[in-house]
Amino acid sequence: MYRYRQLKMLFLYLLLPFVLTGCWSSKEIEDLGMYTGMAIDIGQPAPVEKEFEMKGAEYSKHNKVMTTIQIVPMKTVRTKDKSNTGTNKPYLNVSGSGDSILEIFRQFSVRLDQPIIGHHLKVIVISSKLLRKQTIEQVTDFVLRDNDIRPSTKVYISQGEAKETLESSERNEVPSFHIAGMYRNQMRTSKVLDSVTLSKLDALMKTKKSFVLQNLVSGGGEIEFSGAGIIKGSSGHWIGNLNQEDAECLAWMTNNGKAGTIKAYDWDNQPLAYEIKSMKSKITPFVNEGKISFKVNLAVEGRLIETWNKNNIPSTNYYAEKTSQIVEEKLTQMIQRLMKKLQSTYKVDVAGFGQRLAIVYPSVWKQVKEDWDETFSRSEVNFTYDIKLTDFGSFTEKE
Amino acid sequence: MFTRTDDKITTSQAAVFLTNTVLGAGILTMPRSITQEMRTPDSWLTILVGGFIVMLTILLMVKLSQQFPGQTVFQYAGRIAGRLPSLLLCLLLVVYFILVAGFEIRSLAEVTLFFLLEGTPIWAVIIPFIWAGTYLVLGGINSIARVFQIVFPITILVLLVSFGFSLRLFDFNNLRPVLGSGVLPVLHGLKSSVLVYTGSEVVMTLVAFMQHPQQAVKAMIGGIAIPFALYFLTIVFVIGGLSIDSVINSTWPTIDLIRSFEITGFFVERLEFPLMVIWLMQMFCNFCSFFFQASLGISQLFKFSVTPVIYGMVPVIFLAAMVPNSIQDVFALGDAIGSMGLALFLMLPVLLSFIWILRKKGLKQHV
Numbered sequence: 142m143y144r145y146r147q148l149k150m151l152f153l154y155l156l157l158p159f160v161l162t163g164c165w166s167s168k169e170i171e172d173l174g175m176y177t178g179m180a181i182d183i184g185q186p187a188p189v190e191k192e193f194e195m196k197g198a199e200y201s202k203h204n205k206v207m208t209t210i211q212i213v214p215m216k217t218v219r220t221k222d223k224s225n226t227g228t229n230k231p232y233l234n235v236s237g238s239g240d241s242i243l244e245i246f247r248q249f250s251v252r253l254d255q256p257i258i259g260h261h262l263k264v265i266v267i268s269s270k271l272l273r274k275q276t277i278e279q280v281t282d283f284v285l286r287d288n289d290i291r292p293s294t295k296v297y298i299s300q301g302e303a304k305e306t307l308e309s310s311e312r313n314e315v316p317s318f319h320i321a322g323m324y325r326n327q328m329r330t331s332k333v334l335d336s337v338t339l340s341k342l343d344a345l346m347k348t349k350k351s352f353v354l355q356n357l358v359s360g361g362g363e364i365e366f367s368g369a370g371i372i373k374g375s376s377g378h379w380i381g382n383l384n385q386e387d388a389e390c391l392a393w394m395t396n397n398g399k400a401g402t403i404k405a406y407d408w409d410n411q412p413l414a415y416e417i418k419s420m421k422s423k424i425t426p427f428v429n430e431g432k433i434s435f436k437v438n439l440a441v442e443g444r445l446i447e448t449w450n451k452n453n454i455p456s457t458n459y460y461a462e463k464t465s466q467i468v469e470e471k472l473t474q475m476i477q478r479l480m481k482k483l484q485s486t487y488k489v490d491v492a493g494f495g496q497r498l499a500i501v502y503p504s505v506w507k508q509v510k511e512d513w514d515e516t517f518s519r520s521e522v523n524f525t526y527d528i529k530l531t532d533f534g535s536f537t538e539k540e
Numbered sequence: 541m542f543t544r545t546d547d548k549i550t551t552s553q554a555a556v557f558l559t560n561t562v563l564g565a566g567i568l569t570m571p572r573s574i575t576q577e578m579r580t581p582d583s584w585l586t587i588l589v590g591g592f593i594v595m596l597t598i599l600l601m602v603k604l605s606q607q608f609p610g611q612t613v614f615q616y617a618g619r620i621a622g623r624l625p626s627l628l629l630c631l632l633l634v635v636y637f638i639l640v641a642g643f644e645i646r647s648l649a650e651v652t653l654f655f656l657l658e659g660t661p662i663w664a665v666i667i668p669f670i671w672a673g674t675y676l677v678l679g680g681i682n683s684i685a686r687v688f689q690i691v692f693p694i695t696i697l698v699l700l701v702s703f704g705f706s707l708r709l710f711d712f713n714n715l716r717p718v719l720g721s722g723v724l725p726v727l728h729g730l731k732s733s734v735l736v737y738t739g740s741e742v743v744m745t746l747v748a749f750m751q752h753p754q755q756a757v758k759a760m761i762g763g764i765a766i767p768f769a770l771y772f773l774t775i776v777f778v779i780g781g782l783s784i785d786s787v788i789n790s791t792w793p794t795i796d797l798i799r800s801f802e803i804t805g806f807f808v809e810r811l812e813f814p815l816m817v818i819w820l821m822q823m824f825c826n827f828c829s830f831f832f833q834a835s836l837g838i839s840q841l842f843k844f845s846v847t848p849v850i851y852g853m854v855p856v857i858f859l860a861a862m863v864p865n866s867i868q869d870v871f872a873l874g875d876a877i878g879s880m881g882l883a884l885f886l887m888l889p890v891l892l893s894f895i896w897i898l899r900k901k902g903l904k905q906h907v
Contacts, residue, residue: 166659288654291810292800340709340800344786496713503720 174255177232177263178211178317180303181280183271187236200248206271206280207238208245209304210257211317232315234307242283259289263321265296265339266357268303269370269379276377278346285343292340295321298354298370298379310362320357323366331389331398331420333366349374351489351514353391356382371487375514381487383479390479394437395493396422403443405471407450407464414447415468418531426498428505434521435494439472442529454533455540461530469528476524483518490517548751551759553685557746557829558763560688561739563770564826565647567699568819569871570736570771571778571793578729581715581784584775586726590733591768598743598764601889602756604896605747613744613888614840620896627841629888633741634837636884638853639877640738641830642860645669646870648823649861651792655816666861670854673828677835677850681749684832688825695822696770702798702811703773709781709801734885735878736771739826740764741885742833791867831857 184204186194193199212233235253237245249257267280284290297320299306309316327333334355337345345352353369368388373380383391392398399420407413421440426433445454445464454460483489495513499506509516549557574583608616613633617626649665657665676684719726747756778797779787787793798812808814835853839846864870899905 164657165661165664166657288658291802292796293802338800340782340786340796343789344783347785347789499720500713500716503717506720 168256172255174212174253174257175261176210176212176257176259177261177315178266178307178320179262179264179284180209180211180266180268180299180307181242181271182207182209182268182303183274184238184240186238190237202239202241202244204238205240205275206242206245207236207304208242209234209236209307210246210249211307211315212253212255212257213315213317229312231313232317234304236304242280259287260291262290262294264317265294266299266303266306266320267296267354268299268301269356269382271303272298272370272372272377272379277342277372277379278377281339281342281346285339290339292338292343294339295324295336296339296342296354297357298372299357299359300367300370300382301359303357305359306357306364308359308362309364316364320364327398328400331392331401332368332385333398334369334388334392335397345374346377350495351375351491353383353388353491355388371489371491373487373489373514380489381482383482386475387479387482390475391492393420393439394422394424394476394479396420402446403468403471403475405467407448407454407467409450409452411448411450413445413450413464413467415443415464415530416446417441417443419443424492424494424497426494426501428498428502432521433498433505433509433516434523435497436523436525438525438527439476440527440529441468441472442531443468444532444534445530446534453536453538456533456537457540461533465528465530468530469526472526472528473524480522484522485518488518489514494520494522547680547682547749549681549685549749550751551755553689554746554750554756554759555763555766556688556692557681557685558740558743558760559766560692560822560825561742561829562737562764562767564644564739564823565651566736566738567770567774568647568651568792568794569874571775571787572790573735574729574732574775575779575784575787577732578725579784579788580721580725581717581779582719582721582726583729583733583779584715584772585719586729586733587736587768587771587775589726590730590737591764591771593730593734594737594740595761595764595768597885597889598740598760599757600893601740601743602747602760604889604893605744606753606756607896608748609753610748612748612836612840613892614837615748617892620892620899629891630837630841633884633888634834634841636741636877636880637830637834637837638856638860639873639880641827641834641857642863643870643873643877644823644827644830645857646861646864647874648820648827650867650870651795651816652820654792655795655812662862666858669824669827670858670861673824673831674850674854676828677832678847681832684828687828691821691825695818696766698815698818699770700773702815703777705803705806705811706777706781706797706801709797710777711780711783714780714783715776731882732878734882735875737764737767738878738881738885739830741881741888742829744889745833745836 184206186204187207212235214231235249237248239245239248246257265284271280284294306320307316309319324333324336334353337354351372351374353371355366356368356370358365358367368382368384369391370382371380372378389398389401399417401417403415403417405413405415419442423438425436427436448454454464483492490513494517495510571583574586578586605613608619614630617630620626645666648669649662652665653660653662676687743760747753750756750759774794778793781797782793782800790796795812795816798815802809803811831853835846835850838844839849864873
């Protein structure tokens with residue numbers, strides 16, 4: 142009996158090592174190449190690729206897109222003398238071209254010493270030039286299907302080459318993290334639009350509605366959010382850009398932004414800055430005998446925060462009123478410029494007018510939704526403004 | 541080993557037992573399956589209406605079971621409808637339980653392999669779960685109920701925390717317009733919304749195990765109210781966060797919602813991993829419940845001792861889990877199970893009650 146029990150215990154002990162093996166398919170994180178940024182450009186062989194191909198290292202493909210990934214952290218060989226750090230960057234950008242993003246990725250695997258892994262992808266930048274040739278559905282299909290890449294990845298559009306936005310002159314900075322962090326400035330200015338994540342993009346593409354993506358411009362090793370690129374829903378192509386002020390107005394109108402400044406010129410033609418404290422927009426659709434029109438009310442509250450006028454502006458209701466009027470004129474101008482672009486230049490609804498109509502008049506929406514961008518560009522949109530000046534900053538001046 | 545007939549559970553244990561039987565992998569795919577049927581954001585309405593229908597059926601099942609104290613459906617069905625027809629019906633129920641057990645464990649494996657353990661062979665995920673389940677089921681209903689009681693608050697807490705954080709994506713406009721296409725889509729989605737409550741059939745065995753069967757109505761309605769509320773929350777949060785256009789094609793919409801945001805600075809940046817790992821426990825509970833019901837059915841129908849039946853069930857469940865070749869097959873099986881469940885769910889209690897009332901009231905027989 143005792144022997145039998147001992148044997149049983151021995152058998153159990155022998156089983157123990159099996160529980161200690163840990164994760165079946167574990168991979169050491171040090172051995173993986175994590176990419177945090179990805180740029181998709183118009184197809185042309187990357188310089189290295191050209192050389193490879195000249196030497197006969199090639200595979201069958203059409204160069205329709207060029208994909209660049211940013212791998213971090215780049216293993217930097219520590220040089221002995223600390224004074225000469227050289228130009229070691231904390232990241233490595235690798236480019237490849239082809240007509241399947243996954244194939245390009247697998248092609249990186251015959252060039253790099255680490256398998257690449259997409260769990261930590263933060264930003265995708267797509268060049269607007271590419272989106273003129275290819276639809277956004279085509280170039281994002283892989284990233285949406287993949288199980289490593291998270292739907293929280295942010296998507297941007299670039300005016301120039303997308304891969305340039307993943308380069309930085311700042312030595313210790315990873316550009317993709319920089320771009321991913323820039324949305325934090327949304328509390329300061331509405332020129333920083335709500336970031337479009339992959340899951341949002343997925344929904345937008347499915348509905349065939351037109352939408353905007355924040356536009357990135359690079360120059361001198363720095364990048365800037367500059368307005369937004371418009372993607373036409375029906376075609377999936379990029380059709381044009383909105384400038385920074387248009388983007389700001391768009392954010393205000395869609396209730397997605399409530400920050401920023403409005404700079405206008407006062408009665409003496411001196412600059413005057415109005416800091417927005419709150420911004421509320423209400424879009425009301427009307428359907429009258431089949432004619433669709435909209436009324437937009439913008440309720441703004443803010444303060445006078447800067448003036449270059451030599452004659453101080455007294456803190457009185459009269460001047461508050463007068464300043465508000467100047468701000469209102471300026472805002473009207475900005476909004477009208479945006480509406481002209483949306484309704485006549487590009488003929489797209491990216492400001493959610495369609496959604497409002499769908500909510501209030503679902504049956505009307507069903508009739509017009511197929512050709513909504515066209516219908517919208519013919520619809521009448523009226524604006525009313527409700528501008529309040531709450532204070533003059535920390536100055537109170539007598540008349 | 542306990543003698544099974546003496547093995548009783550308390551009222552709250554019975555409620556949690558029902559909750560954990562209903563709540564399983566369904567919560568991960570439910571927003572898609574309902575939205576695909578409806579194509580409007582009104583799915584939350586469907587969940588509410590479907591839930592009330594389910595509650596009525598449960599009420600009927602409880603009332604029927606209370607007429608036969610201490611007996612499960614496998615025992616009393618014979619007394620109502622005669623040995624042979626009831627045997628057929630009950631066998632159908634057993635097959636259904638086996639299929640659901642296999643389906644649950646397969647969904648568990650699929651979601652784990654896709655998001656967590658890419659590269660692990662599927663059997664290496666399924667077999668340990670079946671073994672652990674066997675061990676639990678051998679302990680009888682009391683052990684199962686206790687495990688359920690421990691797991692339940694943890695899984696619900698993690699789910700609710702994940703949903704809470706997803707509020708940053710929530711856009712009320714995604715849920716509008718309400719009834720924009722009329723009531724028709726709501727009725728259309730009703731079938732798939734009743735499907736997510738599959739598993740409620742266990743009420744007909746559960747009441748027999750209750751220490752205080754007179755509290756069965758309270759326990760069972762309470763037990764179904766929790767999944768009812770959670771399904772409602774899930775559909776509101778998932779559709780509000782992702783919009784129907786994204787949900788409609790997403791394989792695991794609930795996980796996609798959690799994957800759509802990162803919480804920088806929180807002690808876990810990505811909530812899908814805790815959610816999935818914890819939800820595995822929930823799916824395990826779910827699986828064990830069906831495993832137990834199926835074994836119980838066979839043992840009571842054929843008067844076998846329950847232990848060999850449980851061991852015999854292991855390969856059967858493994859096969860049931862491995863039958864689908866691909867994820868499309870898994871979902872097709874899920875749909876088939878749903879329709880089968882719908883038939884059993886409505887047919888069994890309604891049919892049995894009808895015959896019982898007919899014999900008792902109409903023919904004045906002593907049943």
